[in-house]
Amino acid sequence: MTALAEAPALIGTSGDSLREAFGKALSGLADEFSNVVVLDADIAGGTGVHHFRKSHPERFLQFGIAEQNMMAAAGGLAAVGMLPVVTTFAVFCLRAIEQARLSLAYARRNAKIVASHPGIDVGPDGGSAQALEDLAAFRAIPGMTVISPADPVETALATRAILEFDGPVYMRTGRSPATRVFGDGHSFTIGKGTIVRDGSDVTIVACGVEVGRAIEAADSLAREGIAARVVNMATIKPIDTELLVQCAEETGCIVTAEDHNIHGGLGGAVAEALAATRPCPIEFVGVRDTFGASGEPDELAVAFGIGSGHIAEAARRAVARK
Amino acid sequence: MNAQPNASPKPTRDLATEIAEAAAFTRKHAVAAIYHAGSGHPGGVLSCADILASLYGAELNVWPNTINDPNRDRFVLSKGHAAPALYAVGAHYGFCDKKASLALRKIGSRFQGHPHVLDLPWVETSTGSLGQGFSVAIGMAMGLRLQRSTARVYTLLGDGEMQEGEVWEAAMCAAHHTLDNLCVLVDYNKLQSDNTNAAIMGLEPLAAKWRAFGWGVAEIDGHDINAILTALGRAALTHGRPSILIAHTVKGKGVPYMENIPQWHGSVKLTREQTVEALQALGATKSEIQELVDDGIG
Numbered sequence: 001m002t003a004l005a006e007a008p009a010l011i012g013t014s015g016d017s018l019r020e021a022f023g024k025a026l027s028g029l030a031d032e033f034s035n036v037v038v039l040d041a042d043i044a045g046g047t048g049v050h051h052f053r054k055s056h057p058e059r060f061l062q063f064g065i066a067e068q069n070m071m072a073a074a075g076g077l078a079a080v081g082m083l084p085v086v087t088t089f090a091v092f093c094l095r096a097i098e099q100a101r102l103s104l105a106y107a108r109r110n111a112k113i114v115a116s117h118p119g120i121d122v123g124p125d126g127g128s129a130q131a132l133e134d135l136a137a138f139r140a141i142p143g144m145t146v147i148s149p150a151d152p153v154e155t156a157l158a159t160r161a162i163l164e165f166d167g168p169v170y171m172r173t174g175r176s177p178a179t180r181v182f183g184d185g186h187s188f189t190i191g192k193g194t195i196v197r198d199g200s201d202v203t204i205v206a207c208g209v210e211v212g213r214a215i216e217a218a219d220s221l222a223r224e225g226i227a228a229r230v231v232n233m234a235t236i237k238p239i240d241t242e243l244l245v246q247c248a249e250e251t252g253c254i255v256t257a258e259d260h261n262i263h264g265g266l267g268g269a270v271a272e273a274l275a276a277t278r279p280c281p282i283e284f285v286g287v288r289d290t291f292g293a294s295g296e297p298d299e300l301a302v303a304f305g306i307g308s309g310h311i312a313e314a315a316r317r318a319v320a321r322k
Numbered sequence: 323m324n325a326q327p328n329a330s331p332k333p334t335r336d337l338a339t340e341i342a343e344a345a346a347f348t349r350k351h352a353v354a355a356i357y358h359a360g361s362g363h364p365g366g367v368l369s370c371a372d373i374l375a376s377l378y379g380a381e382l383n384v385w386p387n388t389i390n391d392p393n394r395d396r397f398v399l400s401k402g403h404a405a406p407a408l409y410a411v412g413a414h415y416g417f418c419d420k421k422a423s424l425a426l427r428k429i430g431s432r433f434q435g436h437p438h439v440l441d442l443p444w445v446e447t448s449t450g451s452l453g454q455g456f457s458v459a460i461g462m463a464m465g466l467r468l469q470r471s472t473a474r475v476y477t478l479l480g481d482g483e484m485q486e487g488e489v490w491e492a493a494m495c496a497a498h499h500t501l502d503n504l505c506v507l508v509d510y511n512k513l514q515s516d517n518t519n520a521a522i523m524g525l526e527p528l529a530a531k532w533r534a535f536g537w538g539v540a541e542i543d544g545h546d547i548n549a550i551l552t553a554l555g556r557a558a559l560t561h562g563r564p565s566i567l568i569a570h571t572v573k574g575k576g577v578p579y580m581e582n583i584p585q586w587h588g589s590v591k592l593t594r595e596q597t598v599e600a601l602q603a604l605g606a607t608k609s610e611i612q613e614l615v616d617d618g619i620g
Contacts (some may be wrong), residue, residue: 079446
């Protein structure tokens with residue numbers, strides 16, 4: 001342990017990132033939820049659960065670099081009454097998605113998958129490490145709840161919410177230091193979107209790191225006289241159709257924004273919901289069906305079309321289509 | 323094995339006979355269910371019948387009225403395509419209805435092509451994608467140990483299943499975590515879907531691989547009920563490491579025209595004639611054949 005204690009901290013473990021917010025929250029909730037066990041595949045320093053490892057070592061289960069076994073083992077732990085929280089990077093959740101499908105969702109296990117390092121927010125590790133498909137893939141699994149909180153405050157609230165919720169959940173956190181969007185009075189309910197800034201000309205529906213960028217876009221649109229509403233849609237599945245219909249009726253057009261492929265994620269979920277209820281012009285901001293690359297997150301956001309400027313541009317297009 | 327040979331419980335002849343009867347019922351019932359289904363995997367069902375009957379007849383601390391007891395032993399059929407054998411042995415020991423379980427693979431039936439825990443809670447988990455049941459069993463064993471339960475966990479793997487990478491992830495994991503409350507059984511019938519194991523992707527030296535992974539290993543005749551019971555008893559006395567019983571079996575055991583022929587792995591459609599011939603070979607009486615083949619299914 002001496003050698004470990006003297007080793008340099010992994011980059012990001014001390015930052016105000018969603019993964020750190022999750023790890024701290026989970027550790028703080030562990031006494032209240034006494035059946036929680038955390039499953040790790042040798043990246044506890046990167047997923048935030050090093051906090052839990054330190055506070056509750058007896059309930060920290062090491063699986064080594066073997067995500068398929070870890071994911072299915074969570075089903076067994078849940079079957080005997082434990083509350084397993086599977087932790088790894090989003091891209092490795094894709095590796096074990098069939099285990100999540102059969103041994104967690106099909107068997108309707110009360111197990112939680114918490115994935116750090118989603119999207120191009122991963123940054124320097126590059127395209128191989130940047131999961132841009134996870135929301136779509138996990139959303140397609142019957143019975144799987146899919147959540148992507150926006151900031152550290154919401155991540156901590158969502159951590160409690162998924163432990164209280166009965167059923168399989170996939171939740172994204174995030175690698176990079178995150179913009180604070182919410183104050184201490186924020187509340188989080190699974191399945192409910194929230195209007196974080198009001199406006200009447202267009203609604204920007206965002207999740208994860210794109211919520212902060214959507215607010216920046218709304219600021220810039222306001223200077224042009226476009227009043228943009230921003231909705232934080234932290235639950236991608238089940239999507240808050242009621243709120244979407246209300247926004248479509250009140251603002252007449254929608255922009256979706258996500259750090260994910262434009263296919264199948266938040267944009268897909270919003271389009272499906274509105275096509276069946278209250279169709280309106282929708283513009284999609286996301287990575288345009290390509291893989292990511294190395295770079296810093298904000299540089300990549302500009303390069304791959306998910307920066308605040310891209311959201312503002314999409315909002316102008318949406319307004320023009322009304 | 324750590325256990326002393328004479329420390330294992332000596333199965334009585336009566337128990338072994340009882341289990342042999344359960345295995346015979348399992349074979350007949352499963353073949354009939356596959357006939358009614360019009361598809362299924364008879365070869366690997368027949369090869370594991372003695373193992374399943376031994377587990378449910380003697381080893382597992384679970385009965386139909388204790389399927390919700392947190393301290394029950396767990397069994398996971400990791401080779402989920404042998405579901406008809408699990409359903410049949412379950413029917414024999416009262417976990418499900420005999421006639422209903424003949425409605426295998428039918429729309430609206432709880433007896434799906436592969437076991438589903440939401441349909442039949444006593445099957446413990448849903449399987450059918452090879453490798454996963456083993457990992458689920460590991461999770462159960464870890465959780466039960468955390469709860470200081472005395473319950474044990476058993477899982478049956480197919481030999482072809484061991485070509486899945488997840489199996490070796492699981493093998494490392496169970497040994498690393500010293501899960502001595504876990505016992506794996508392998509239905510080593512040497513054949514898989516398309517050909518022999520040796521032709522598709524060789525498994526040998528199999529026992530040496532598991533020993534190298536840190537497991538307690540025993541090789542047994544998977545059709546010798548006394549040998550199965552003795553090995554299970556020894557496994558239960560093993561401390562500090564998980565156990566694996568490599569059970570040498572014959573694919574299609576008991577039906578001469580199927581034995582050792584990969585094409586009966588399935589999924590195959592049995593004709594009425596083939597079914598009757600199989601049931602006769604398995605010792606079914608005329609009235610049993612009438613009941614299993616010609617009477618209505620549940």
